[in-house]
Amino acid sequence: MTTSQKAVPQRAENAAGVDIVLDSVTKRYPGQKAAAVDDFSLTINAGEIVVFVGPSGCGKTTTMRMINRLIEPTSGSIFIGGKDALSIPANELRRSIGYSIQQAGLFPHMTIAQNVSMVPSLLKWDKKKTAARTEEMLHLVGLDPAIYLNRFPRQLSGGQQQRVGVARALAADPPVLLMDEPFGAVDPITRASLQDELIRLHAEIGTTIVFVTHDFSEAVKLGDKIAVLGDRSTVEQYDTPEAILANPATEMVAGFVGGGALLQQLGLVRVRDVDLQQRPTAHENDPVDDLARAIDATDDNWGIILDDRDRPVRWVRDHHLRNARSLRDNGVPADLVSMSSTLQQALEAILSTGCVSAIVTGKNGRYEGIVTIETLMAAIRDIRVETGPDAEAREPE
């Protein structure tokens, strides 16, 4: 195991989500000649995160919104958990599908408690159950109910509002969650930590998630599968991030990810050639509280335990440390890459374990830092600039 937000806790075996099947779905907006979504077919397996990624205007949002019928398809069928979504009254359908959008879409005049409890209230859950669920949801997204329940959205940061948006979308325990660029409006650091939160949350609840983004690195990080969409929601490729990175099916997909040649080029760059990130570390005999505090002070929620020769042995998440008396035997054994590993090896380590980062060791196996999927995406971007079609024509600096 390499270190990972994505791998911990392990995905629920009995996924709570349901299959979604879109069969020849077409949407033609009134007055439009061409369809916005043309004959779209895709099966989304229960409990998976599937990311729709593609250029602006290609039809991602339209496709997603047809699943909860915020947009009615012109033709085609949609089955959710085997039920014909088009034959269920739209309001009823929407209560069974969580929906989270950019800037959270919270009601500004309602408290956080009222926002989160909206769907349970509509479903006429009793007050006690609703209140308990609201608190549970805030805990789940990392917000202390004692502090936030009675606040209004304007009294929260953008990232906190986004967390409340996710809590609201999941409050009634829907088997399906639709997320339309939910993290598009927050800064990159908050965004990375919201992505990590989503991975953790999904592993706990097993909901089927359909996620729309423009950002391929976000798709790689979050997706069990990625659907790369072209014009009118044509499915250019639908596969795991690993398979898409290794074998882009079309030129358009290759344009998004850089192609197989690029992967080989990743094999030419060493881990020592990129900027490593850091996470809090502690030795096995150090006080638990010190590491817990150091982790708390970061935007991520994990750290690394070293042996007495500074070699990484395990990594821990904040929850591993709650009530722990010692760092010894705490956490998850770490798989490692070295400073001389290639970025391709680091990528393989990350992808083969479904992780989002790998711990790096240097001389004598000592801890040096971590490589994340973002580091690799940045390296890919650099390689593209250096070797892209315009590279030769460029003036030397």
Ligand SMILES: Nc1ncnc2c1ncn2[C@@H]1O[C@H](COP(=O)(O)OP(=O)(O)OP(=O)(O)O)[C@@H](O)[C@H]1O
């Ligand atoms: N209500 C509408 N009426 C008419 N045309 C629309 C409507 N909504 C979207 N469209 C058109 O349908 C096409 C697909 O739009 P859609 O919003 O689904 O794309 P998208 O891939 O989600 O785009 P973006 O990434 O920019 O949000 C676009 O050409 C858009 O102009």
